Amino acid sequence: MSIGIADSGMLVDLEVKMMPKSTRNTGKTWTPTDVSQLRNLAKHNTPTRVIGLKLGRTEDAVRSKAADKNISLKPTNQSPYDRRE
Helix, strand or coil, X not given: CEEEEEECCEEXXXXXXXXXXXXXXXXXXXXXXXXXXXXXXXXXXXXXXXXXXXXXXXXXXXXXXXXXXXXXXXXXXCCHHHCCC
């Protein structure tokens, strides 16, 4: 994507690099281990974005698979990540 910016009367063309949405598992099928990890991370209130990063999936892919497997991503009333004191 290009953006034109006026600089001292001159138009400067800047190339803006967008972060790709692809991850290391894009297009790969979900293994039973992946689904098990998803279920465990969701149970421990891990944010959806963090689950995606841990599994190498996009946030949308995590939400979609969770919906397919009836896994709730809504946080429960406890502190996230099972913090230890």
